[in-house]
Amino acid sequence: MLFFAAILSLFLFLTPLASRCYSHGKVETEEEFDSRWVTYFSKPDIDAWELRKGMNTLIGYDLVPEPKILDSALRACRRLNDLASAIRILEAVKDKAGSHKEIYPYVIQELKPTLTELGISTPEELGIDKL
């Protein structure tokens, strides 16, 4: 029993990082995940349904989306002439961060150039973040 465990742990040590022994499929890296979503929102003729579907799915994941994904989504809102959804997305990001209060200011800081370029106000600037 101990012998078997020793052999198994040796085998685990030797496997490459991309395919750990806890699943038989290849695990997507964070960069691949991010670029997949950036590409999704970058579609030039994205329609309103795809924007909603994409955002609702993305918010369903157990993570706060990277600023570059959000940048792509905000630009999609611009192509769809939908300011309200852009503001909603920022609210959703703040909510996703939960108790990690430093994440949202970081994201806004990273998105500042895009927000100024597109003329998107943050929920705080509009007073929507309060009751």
Next chain:
Amino acid sequence: MLRLTSSRLGSLLAGRPSAALTSSSKGRPASQQKVSDSVDMSRPTYYDRVDMPLPDKPYKDVLSDAEEKLKQKEKGPWSQLTNEEKVALYRLKFSQSYAEMKAPTGEWKTVLGGMLFFLGFTGLVVWWQRIYVYPPRPRTLEDDWKARQLQRMLDMRINPVEGLSSKWDYDKGQWK
């Protein structure tokens, strides 16, 4: 078509879909017709959810002329919109902001109050039962009876090896 009455809508939004699906309005007689707000559940509905930020349809889709003009202005650069206009556009598309969705409801006070109320009511029921339902107290639970019972058990040498009688010191007439 599944008609959603306002009573079902309330229970659905409270997160109890089974209550919404059970129909209590089947086969309403014509004499009982009331006008109730019904929502067509076969079409996309609006919802405010923190985990699904963009609902299937905007909150307001019937727009006045002023609102239509604002929507046209939305097609241009957003930096030309005033803050009030931006908030107006937001409120056209969404009913509650995230802050409003997550605002505390004070429901816990109702829950706690209700719990304690029914606990108290139960206490009253138990008290009434003790007076009017319980039979008379058995004689065998009186102290005098129990003392004589114990004496009899000791006289019989009940469990003399490791149990009751083994704990009694027969010479001194007391517990060991």
